[in-house]
Amino acid sequence: MADHPGGKGIAGWVAVSAVLGILAVLCAIAAPEILGNLIQKLYDFGLSDRQTPIRDSLVSGLLLLTAVYAAQGVFRYLNMQLMNRTVSRHFTCDLRIAISDKIQRLPVKYVDQTPVGDVLNRMIDDVSAMGNYIHQVFDVMVEGVQITMIAVAMFLKTGCWPALSSY
16 A cells, blocks of 8 residues: 555554454454353353352453453454554545645636635545545455454364355
8 A cells, every 4th residue: 555645554554453353353252152151150050069159260250251341342442543543544645635736726716706614624524524434444344354264264163164065
């Protein structure tokens, strides 16, 4: 990706964003597994003689589950902030420069007939909207690729390919 004036390319930041996204997806995968283990402990406790204390094993599992969900939230938040600060700004910088050049070439008659601030206001609103859409599209694409790769890895790990290929 090309460098924009006043800054560096975004390839490195996109890689960091991808790592944060993968970590968030891994947390989303681990949380139900941890919750399932906690439910299994409760079930086993209900079938046991109920003489053994369960509180300690549940507290540690609940703390781990809370930490995983908190980490997922932090990873998603950091990823969102990173994407806002790099991808959106990278693309909108070039747009703002191009629009500024276009405004400088407008005929004087157009500038005289247009109310003060309308051209600039429209430029700012349009570029901001485009920056938000670019960020969302980019984020969905990166997350979609990550989830697909992790799903394929899970299929390979669990051996579900033969069952899927029979259909």
